[in-house]
Amino acid sequence: MTRLLAAALISLALALPAHGQVSTREASIQRIVKLYGAEQSIGADSPVLFETFQQMREENPGVPEEKWTVVKQEVAAAIQNMYTREGGVFDALIRGAVVDMSDVELERLAQLMADPVHQKFQRLMTSRQGQDRMLELMARAVLAYFGEINEVMRRHGLKEVH
Numbered sequence: 001m002t003r004l005l006a007a008a009l010i011s012l013a014l015a016l017p018a019h020g021q022v023s024t025r026e027a028s029i030q031r032i033v034k035l036y037g038a039e040q041s042i043g044a045d046s047p048v049l050f051e052t053f054q055q056m057r058e059e060n061p062g063v064p065e066e067k068w069t070v071v072k073q074e075v076a077a078a079i080q081n082m083y084t085r086e087g088g089v090f091d092a093l094i095r096g097a098v099v100d101m102s103d104v105e106l107e108r109l110a111q112l113m114a115d116p117v118h119q120k121f122q123r124l125m126t127s128r129q130g131q132d133r134m135l136e137l138m139a140r141a142v143l144a145y146f147g148e149i150n151e152v153m154r155r156h157g158l159k160e161v162h
Helices: 002-015 024-039 047-059 065-084 089-097 103-114 116-125 128-155
Strands: none
Touching: 024 065, 024 089, 024 103, 047 065, 047 128, 065 089, 103 116, 116 128
């Protein structure tokens, strides 16, 4: 029994990374989180923050444009950090999404995300023009969403939702 316990403890010790070292799996996840965060850049000119900046200006009339430029950059950096920092939105989102992936799959995903063609595609998607398109398509999708729902509601003699 003592030998069995000793063998189990040695196996466990060998399977665990040394203190301060990151497992291969964790390193892959961290790499994916970093790559994903870099792909989801939120800049001061981001349409995603447009409404927020409009509200900020309405609440603070008479502020010079130079000051707004600095404030917008700092707000965008703060929001970007909120999403990309360890334990942030992207970190939690990705960790939840990859929980059932093998170590080999995680490494492959990290390689794909690091590919220059993929990175270029993501830069184009998150560019100002890409974000403008996304918001436009989302607005249309919301209208179509309720259109589809209301069609079903009408067929069943129910009141439409708006």
